[in-house]
Amino acid sequence: MTNNPPAPSLKTPRSADSLTQVLGKSERVRDIVEECADDLSSVNTELKRELQDGDVSPGVENAIEKSEAVETKVQDASEVLSAVNSELKEEVRERHILEAHLLSVSKQGDDARHASLHDPLTGLPNRALFSDRLEHGLAVANRNGLHFSVMFLDLDDFKMINDTYGHDVGDVVLQTVAGRLKETTRDDDTVCRYGGDEFLYILMGAESEHDIATVAEKIINAVQVPCAIRVRDIDISLSINPSIGISVFPKDGTTSGALLDMADKAMYRAKRSKAGYAFASAD
Numbered sequence: 001m002t003n004n005p006p007a008p009s010l011k012t013p014r015s016a017d018s019l020t021q022v023l024g025k026s027e028r029v030r031d032i033v034e035e036c037a038d039d040l041s042s043v044n045t046e047l048k049r050e051l052q053d054g055d056v057s058p059g060v061e062n063a064i065e066k067s068e069a070v071e072t073k074v075q076d077a078s079e080v081l082s083a084v085n086s087e088l089k090e091e092v093r094e095r096h097i098l099e100a101h102l103l104s105v106s107k108q109g110d111d112a113r114h115a116s117l118h119d120p121l122t123g124l125p126n127r128a129l130f131s132d133r134l135e136h137g138l139a140v141a142n143r144n145g146l147h148f149s150v151m152f153l154d155l156d157d158f159k160m161i162n163d164t165y166g167h168d169v170g171d172v173v174l175q176t177v178a179g180r181l182k183e184t185t186r187d188d189d190t191v192c193r194y195g196g197d198e199f200l201y202i203l204m205g206a207e208s209e210h211d212i213a214t215v216a217e218k219i220i221n222a223v224q225v226p227c228a229i230r231v232r233d234i235d236i237s238l239s240i241n242p243s244i245g246i247s248v249f250p251k252d253g254t255t256s257g258a259l260l261d262m263a264d265k266a267m268y269r270a271k272r273s274k275a276g277y278a279f280a281s282a283d
């Protein structure tokens with residue numbers, strides 16, 4: 001039987017801060033060693049003067065020689081320590097640069113991830129993130145026998161705002177509406193910008209039509225509040241109504257596609273009837 005050597009364990013490299021602490025300790029040791037070298041040197045100088053002034057025994061002469069040898073060693077050690085500390089200082093400097101670079105790369109990764117999952121105009125989750133959350137919601141609801149609903153919200157006559165006041169004003173309206181939708185969302189829920197003037201909600205937990213309708217009314221009331229916008233130095237107030245279609249899991253569908261499709265159709269019914277919101281129906 002052959003004994004394989006144990007795999008080398010990978011240790012996390014020391015951080016620049018931790019290396020700085022080591023450097024601090026090493027510099028304190030170097031200071032002490034330097035001090036010892038200076039003390040030894042002055043003692044040895046004194047002893048040598050005594051040696052020149054008078055007779056001393058061979059034993060003392062021997063001791064002085066040894067003491068001078070120790071002085072040389074301590075001085076050498078102090079120089080080596082200084083050189084080691086200089087290298088350590090350079091290491092700390094490089095580690096700082098490396099850490100700053102890693103931080104910036106990691107931030108760029110976070111920013112790119114955030115950008116790929118959020119709508120740049122409103123900051124809301126985008127379609128991709130919504131799909132992910134919807135699939136997750138389906139899995140959780142399936143596993144635990146829970147209910148949830150999907151709301152498809154489309155703004156009424158939004159094109160008219162763009163056509164009348166310009167695209168930039170339309171953008172501000174979309175941002176204002178998005179902010180209000182976010183405010184009416186609970187932590188468990190998700191709201192996303194699906195595209196153009198369309199938004200989607202996942203409403204976890206609400207089971208009865210009455211509860212879901214209450215949330216839909218709350219959303220409509222929030223969106224309907226007139227938007228105060230300054231257009232080319234003139235303050236205007238723009239009102240917009242949403243139409244909401246609602247599908248409920250598992251009654252109206254058990255896949256994301258089916259739930260979105262049912263909510264979309266219900267939204268068009270709500271828009272046609274100007275009812276504000278409508279639940280999906282089998283017809």
Ligand SMILES: Nc1nc2c(ncn2[C@@H]2O[C@H](COP(=O)(O)OP(=O)(O)OP(=O)(O)O)[C@@H](O)[C@H]2O)c(=O)[nH]1
Pocket residue numbers: 121154155156157158159160162166167168169170171174195196197271
């Ligand atoms: N300002 C702005 N407009 C956008 C943006 N994305 C899409 N739109 C416009 O949003 C409008 C959406 O129009 P529709 O939903 O088809 O029409 P609508 O006027 O809302 O009519 P209904 O939905 O039938 O009530 C179009 O004019 C698009 O050009 C955007 O990011 N900013």
